[in-house]
Amino acid sequence: AQSVAQPEDQVNVAEGNPLTVKCTYSVSGNPYLFWYVQYPNRGLQFLLKYITGDNLVKGSYGFEAEFNKSQTSFHLKKPSALVSDSALYFCAVRWEPGGFKTIFGAGTRLFVKA
Amino acid sequence: DAGVIQSPRHEVTEMGQEVTLRCKPISGHDYLFWYRQTMMRGLELLIYFNNNVPIDDSGMPEDRFSAKMPNASFSTLKIQPSEPRDSAVYFCASRPTDLNTEAFFGQGTRLTVV
Numbered sequence: 001a002q003s004v005a006q007p008e009d010q011v012n013v014a015e016g017n018p019l020t021v022k023c024t025y026s027v028s029g030n031p032y033l034f035w036y037v038q039y040p041n042r043g044l045q046f047l048l049k050y051i052t053g054d055n056l057v058k059g060s061y062g063f064e065a066e067f068n069k070s071q072t073s074f075h076l077k078k079p080s081a082l083v084s085d086s087a088l089y090f091c092a093v094r095w096e097p098g099g100f101k102t103i104f105g106a107g108t109r110l111f112v113k114a
Numbered sequence: 115d116a117g118v119i120q121s122p123r124h125e126v127t128e129m130g131q132e133v134t135l136r137c138k139p140i141s142g143h144d145y146l147f148w149y150r151q152t153m154m155r156g157l158e159l160l161i162y163f164n165n166n167v168p169i170d171d172s173g174m175p176e177d178r179f180s181a182k183m184p185n186a187s188f189s190t191l192k193i194q195p196s197e198p199r200d201s202a203v204y205f206c207a208s209r210p211t212d213l214n215t216e217a218f219f220g221q222g223t224r225l226t227v228v
Contacts (some may be wrong), residue, residue, distance in 0.1 A: 018172075043118075043205060043219035044157075046129055052215045090157060099171055100145050102217060106156040 001026045006105035014113050015066050019074040020100040021108045024092030031073040033104070035065055036085045044090060050074060061072045061085070081112045116135050118220035120206050125218040126226045132194040137222045138187055139208030141186055147217060157205075163189065196227045 003026045013019045025031055032051055036044040050067040058064045058094025065076045076089060091105040118212050119138040122126070127133050139146045148161040153171040166183040178197070183189040193200055209217040 012121065032213065036219075043221045044207075046216045046218070049216055064130075094213075096213070100164065100213075102147070102166065103159060104149075104157040 002093070002095060002103060004091055004103055004105040006045055006108045007106050008087075009106075010052045010109045010111065012113065015083050016080050017096075019061040019078050019085070019110065019112070021089050021091075021110060023074045023105060025074065025093045027090075027095035029075075029095040029097055031072075032096070032110075033065075033067060035059065035076050035093075036072075036090045036092060036104075038090065038107075039044055039087050047076070051086040052059070061071065073103055077111050083112045083114050086112045118206055118208050118218055119225050120204075120220035120221060123221060124224045124226075126228065127196055129197055129227055130195045131227075132192065133196045133200075133225060133227075135191040135204050135225070137189045137191070137206030137207075137220060139189070139206070140218055141187065141209060143218075144211045145206035145209045145217075146183060146189050147209075148189070149207065151203045151205060152201075160191070179189070195224075196225075198227045201226050213226040 005024045034049045035047040037047050038044050047063050048057050050057045055067045063078050067074050087107050088107050090107050092102050094102045121136045146165055148160040149157050151157045160173040161168045161181045165185045181191045203223045204223045205219050207217040
């Protein structure tokens with residue numbers, strides 16, 4: 001079965017430190033990978049995506065993610081965390097062949113302490 | 115474009131009542147998705163449409179749930195009769211046919227069934 005795993009329910013980091021939010025996936029076929037962020041009482045906002053090409057993807061607000069095919073991972077990273085980055089982060093995957101169905105991980109709550 | 119528009123933003127209803135959630139996708143988007151978000155189960159895909167036709171409704175939890183898309187600019191998710199365990203945030207998302215494009219989410223409807 002196709003799946004996405006975010007192994008950490010919560011990540012705590014000090015402001016100014018680098019952050020990593022982990023994501024692994026399992027799909028049959030070529031993956032399309034996405035990261036979304038959700039602020040309180042808001043919908044999901046798109047951050048970045050990997051479709052093909054360069055394994056290092058850069059997105060909004062200084063975030064980036066690295067696609068690792070051998071480890072089936074797509075970890076989200078940022079060199080220097082901000083307090084305003086505190087939110088709920090979701091990893092998502094779509095696959096080919098697989099149609100247009102996108103499944104989401106359980107989410108990781110990021111706390112950035114000043 | 116105003117983005118994906120959902121209404122109402124909040125809904126409180128009594129157990130046994132019918133609830134209808136509404137969604138207006140982004141114009142030109144061929145795909146529409148309904149998701150449910152709960153603390154216990156995270157973000158679940160309930161159903162998705164392509165060109166107003168339901169493609170995969172395997173995520174619909176019970177027969178009490180039904181969804182329709184009478185035209186390209188409107189979709190409804192109905193729960194009849196509603197139960198307290200249906201309390202959740204329901205998101206609508208849309209995207210175009212282009213596989214390289216991410217989905218865009220509405221602000222969600224927070225449903226509370228008492």
